[in-house]
Amino acid sequence: MDPWTTLAQLIVNGLAAGCVYGLVALGFALVYKATEVVNFAQGDLLMVAAFAGWTLIEVAGLPYAVAFPVTVLLLAVLGFGLDRVVVRPILGRPQFATIMLTIGIAFAMRGVVSMTWGPQARTFETPFSRKNTPFFDVVLSDVSLSIIAATAVLSALLFAFFRWSWLGIAMQSASQNQMAAYLMGIPVKAVTSLTWALSASVAACAGLLLAPIALVDIALWLVILKAFAAAVLGGFGSIPGAIVGGLLIGLVEQFVGVYLLQEAKGIAGYVVLLAVLLVWPRGLFGGGERKRV
Amino acid sequence: MRFPFITEYRDDLRLLRYRSDWWSYGALLAVLLVLPAVLGRFYLGEVAFIFVLAIAAVGLMTLTGFTGLVSLGHGAFLGVGAYAHALLMANGVPFVVALPAAGVATAAIGVAVGFPTLRLSGLYLAIATLAFSVIVEHVLGHWRSLTGGFLGLTVQRPDLFGWSLAGRTEFYYLCLAVLAGVVLAARNLLRSETGRAFIALRDSETAAAAFGVNVAWYKTLAFAVSAGVTGIAGGLYAHKLGHITPEAFGLFTSLELVLMVVVGGLGSLRGAVLGAIFVGALPQVIAFFRDVLPKGFLPTTGLELTLYGGILVLFLLFEPDGLNGRWLKIKALFQTFPLYRRRTFQRTKTYMRSERYR
Numbered sequence: 001m002d003p004w005t006t007l008a009q010l011i012v013n014g015l016a017a018g019c020v021y022g023l024v025a026l027g028f029a030l031v032y033k034a035t036e037v038v039n040f041a042q043g044d045l046l047m048v049a050a051f052a053g054w055t056l057i058e059v060a061g062l063p064y065a066v067a068f069p070v071t072v073l074l075l076a077v078l079g080f081g082l083d084r085v086v087v088r089p090i091l092g093r094p095q096f097a098t099i100m101l102t103i104g105i106a107f108a109m110r111g112v113v114s115m116t117w118g119p120q121a122r123t124f125e126t127p128f129s130r131k132n133t134p135f136f137d138v139v140l141s142d143v144s145l146s147i148i149a150a151t152a153v154l155s156a157l158l159f160a161f162f163r164w165s166w167l168g169i170a171m172q173s174a175s176q177n178q179m180a181a182y183l184m185g186i187p188v189k190a191v192t193s194l195t196w197a198l199s200a201s202v203a204a205c206a207g208l209l210l211a212p213i214a215l216v217d218i219a220l221w222l223v224i225l226k227a228f229a230a231a232v233l234g235g236f237g238s239i240p241g242a243i244v245g246g247l248l249i250g251l252v253e254q255f256v257g258v259y260l261l262q263e264a265k266g267i268a269g270y271v272v273l274l275a276v277l278l279v280w281p282r283g284l285f286g287g288g289e290r291k292r293v
Numbered sequence: 294m295r296f297p298f299i300t301e302y303r304d305d306l307r308l309l310r311y312r313s314d315w316w317s318y319g320a321l322l323a324v325l326l327v328l329p330a331v332l333g334r335f336y337l338g339e340v341a342f343i344f345v346l347a348i349a350a351v352g353l354m355t356l357t358g359f360t361g362l363v364s365l366g367h368g369a370f371l372g373v374g375a376y377a378h379a380l381l382m383a384n385g386v387p388f389v390v391a392l393p394a395a396g397v398a399t400a401a402i403g404v405a406v407g408f409p410t411l412r413l414s415g416l417y418l419a420i421a422t423l424a425f426s427v428i429v430e431h432v433l434g435h436w437r438s439l440t441g442g443f444l445g446l447t448v449q450r451p452d453l454f455g456w457s458l459a460g461r462t463e464f465y466y467l468c469l470a471v472l473a474g475v476v477l478a479a480r481n482l483l484r485s486e487t488g489r490a491f492i493a494l495r496d497s498e499t500a501a502a503a504f505g506v507n508v509a510w511y512k513t514l515a516f517a518v519s520a521g522v523t524g525i526a527g528g529l530y531a532h533k534l535g536h537i538t539p540e541a542f543g544l545f546t547s548l549e550l551v552l553m554v555v556v557g558g559l560g561s562l563r564g565a566v567l568g569a570i571f572v573g574a575l576p577q578v579i580a581f582f583r584d585v586l587p588k589g590f591l592p593t594t595g596l597e598l599t600l601y602g603g604i605l606v607l608f609l610l611f612e613p614d615g616l617n618g619r620w621l622k623i624k625a626l627f628q629t630f631p632l633y634r635r636r637t638f639q640r641t642k643t644y645m646r647s648e649r650y651r
Contacts, residue, residue: 038416089610095415096363100555101609103548107602114595225427228420236416263435270424277421278409 008138010254016144016213018250019151021269023206024227025234025242026158027199032237033175034195037087037098041106043224045200048109049075049207050216051117057124064126072204079200083193106221114218121217129212143212150209154202155243162239171195226253229273234284241285306484325469329462337461338533343573344468345529348475350553350565352522355479357551358559359488360515361495363419366406366426367550370520372433372542374399374527376440379537382449389453392471396525403520407513414498426547433539445538448531459532468529475522479562482518491515495560523550552601556608558615567616575600614638 024046028039039045049071056067082105090101128142162168174181174191181188207220214220230249234241249269257265264271276283299305309315329337353367378395382388410421434443450459451467458467482488490511493501502508531537549572557568576597583591612619618638626633 086606086610093613096357096559097609097613099363099416099419100551101606103551104602104605104609107548107598107605109602111595111597111599111602115592115599119594225423228423232417232420267428267431270428273424274421274428277413277417281412281417 005138006258009140010258011251012138012140012144012148014251014254015247016147016250017253018230018247019147019243020206020210020223020246021226021230021249022243022246023151023154023202023209024223025231025246026239027202027206028227029231029237029239029242030171030195030199030202033239034171034192035087035091035175036095037091037102039199040099040102040224041082041109042199042203042227043221044106044109044113045075045079045203046207046210046223047218047220048078048113049204050211050220051113052204053208053211054122054124054216055117058122068208071208072201075204076197076201079203080193080197082200083196087196088189088192110218110221119218121215123215124211126212147209147213150205151243154205158202158239167191167194171198226269229269229276232273232281232283233276235282238283238285241283244284308480308484322473329465334461337465339573339577341461341465341468342533343570344465344472345526345533346550346553346573347566347569348468348472348529349523349526349550350557350569351472351475351479351562352519352526353550354554354557354559354562354565355483355491355522356515356519357554358561358564359483359495360491360512360519362512362515363415364422364519364547365419365551366422366424366429366547367519367523368542368544368546368548369426369429370399370403370523371527371530371546371550372429372537372539373402373520374524375531375534375537375542376433376446376527377524378528379446379448379531380439382451383446388451388458392525392528395528396521399524399527400517400521402524403516403518404513406520407516408509411509411512423544423547426544430539430543433542440539443538443540445536447536448534451532464532471525471529475525476562476566479522483562487511487514549601552605556605556615558617561617563620564615564617567620571604571616572601 024042027045028042031037031039031042052074053067053071056062056070057064060067062070086105087098087101090098126143126146128146131142132139133142133145134140162172170181170186170191171194173184174186174188175195178188181191206223210220210223226249227246230245231237231242232245233248234243234245249272252272253265253268256268309318328340332340349367349371352370353364356362356364356367374395377398378391381391381394386394406422406425410418413421433440436442440446450457451464452458458464483491490501490506493504493506494508494511494515498508527542530541534541553568553572554565555568556571557566558564579591579596579600608615614621622638625638
């Protein structure tokens with residue numbers, strides 16, 4: 001392959017992986033803005049979605065176009081329930097407690113998935129599997145294209161939702177100032193639970209999009225580590241920052257793997273993460289948030 | 294409830310608060326000393342393993358429980374200690390020198406992690422240490438010339454001046470001695486000026502700085518001490534495993550260590566040991582039930598994880614002080630028998646400490 005084709009291929013692969021990181025990062029940016037809880041179980045929500053999608057498609061025999069929204073809905077219910085039952089009582093405790101709580105939820109979800117579905121990896125058919133689209137000299141896999149297109153559509157939908165819908169504006173106001181939101185008649189608790197539902201359904205989309213390239217496996221939750229890198233790079237809690245950070249991390253990984261050092265591909269994202277934290281903790285789009293003493 | 298009557302300054306500095314504590318801890322030590330005569334070989338090994346975990350938990354407790362710095366990457370320190378110890382022993386360094394040297398090497402790595410992360414706190418520190426843990430596991434797996442890659446490294450048998458410590462009983466006594474030494478050292482450190490500085494930093498960094506605590510120095514010191522103790526635990530862990538691979542020191546180990554200190558109860562050494570007992574003993578309890586219950590009644594995978602996660606969540610929601618808090622409450626119940634009040638342990642309400650500036 002000539003160098004330009006390789007480059008184009010790398011960019012598309014990097015963008016596809018980056019979109020998934022960005023979606024996961026977006027999921028916890030939503031929850032972080034609303035409740036200052038960082039959801040360490042976001043990766044596990046993604047994994048649960050992939051397994052649920054597999055069950056609906058391969059066991060129940062539903063077509064992909066039906067299974068996708070059903071899975072997203074299921075995960076939204078799961079996210080709503082998690083907030084209602086487990087997370088809400090702990091709000092107001094030190095941040096460490098909330099981090100540990102979500103880690104506990106993550107452990108339990110991983111355990112339940114492994115008890116229900118067993119440890120073996122699996123895969124499911126999608127309309128994009130094993131198909132390619134030639135684009136000039138470059139052959140692009142449909143799976144990568146589907147991820148990029150779906151992320152673009154999802155970002156546009158979320159933008160419209162936060163900009164124009166009643167609920168989206170209520171979510172923004174509740175995350176900016178809870179007390180003022182209460183006084184304006186916004187049911188803050190319900191809105192927070194709905195934010196969790198939204199975040200879980202974004203994770204579900206990411207899981208279903210990722211499943212065709214990575215196997216449906218317990219190890220899918222590790223995506224959250226890359227998503228942390230994306231979120232920190234983009235500025236924690238910033239929604240456009242999450243997507244941009246994700247894309248950058250995805251590209252950096254691909255380029256380091258090919259042009260620098262094959263072994264370093266796996267940790268390139270984490271090195272970027274540490275470097276950003278040490279040098280520039282605010283990230284690309286981080287607001288002027290200050291810690292209160 | 295008993296209250297210690299403090300009549301002079303020296304009373305405040307006592308190693309144990311009550312005189313009767315000497316009897317109870319002495320009795321505990323006596324039981325542990327005669328345990329090898331009673332316990333079977335398999336369970337003796339498991340108890341020694343719990344001792345190793347407890348050493349690492351004490352290391353993490355000084356950082357997270359007493360200095361208030363969250364680390365989700367202590368499994369990496371355990372790994373650095375284990376590899377340093379194994380490599381030193383493989384190059385002919387005697388055991389008595391290699392184990393402290395592994396601790397010192399890990400402490401140096403701890404400084405290398407702690408110093409740059411001085412600006413970070415809370416969430417960001419948690420994420421940074423998590424990333425550190427992943428990077429260390431990756432480096433251990435790919436630096437083949439030094440660590441043997443994913444195939445791992447075989448650990449030499451430990452000996453002390455020509456006397457082998459590889460047997461179950463000898464290894465048990467070795468771990469017990471190191472654990473007792475570490476707990477005593479940690480207790481001494483924490484009632485000294487250094488320990489009070491750590492606790493002041495945990496409660497309020499600004500207030501501590503206003504009282505003249507050198508924040509940067511004590512935070513780095515906390516990282517060094519914590520990593521050093523965990524490194525020593527790593528050396529013993531290497532002997533326990535016999536053959537070390539990078540997977541043994543991955544994310545899961547890090548999270549297990551955090552589980553120990555949280556379930557045990559943050560801010561108490563007793564909690565660290567109780568948490569280690571919980572995490573170390575749970576797989577044995579599950580194995581026991583698997584034998585007793587009909588075949589296929591318990592799922593083969595995932596049960597342990599589910600229990601870890603579920604128990605962690607339940608503790609955080611209903612007993613944030615952990616096993617140690619539960620222990621203190623039960624003790625108070627019996628000491629004040631008909632007059633126990635739940636309120637005794639209730640703190641004034643804590644409000645959400647926002648990371649935002651409004």
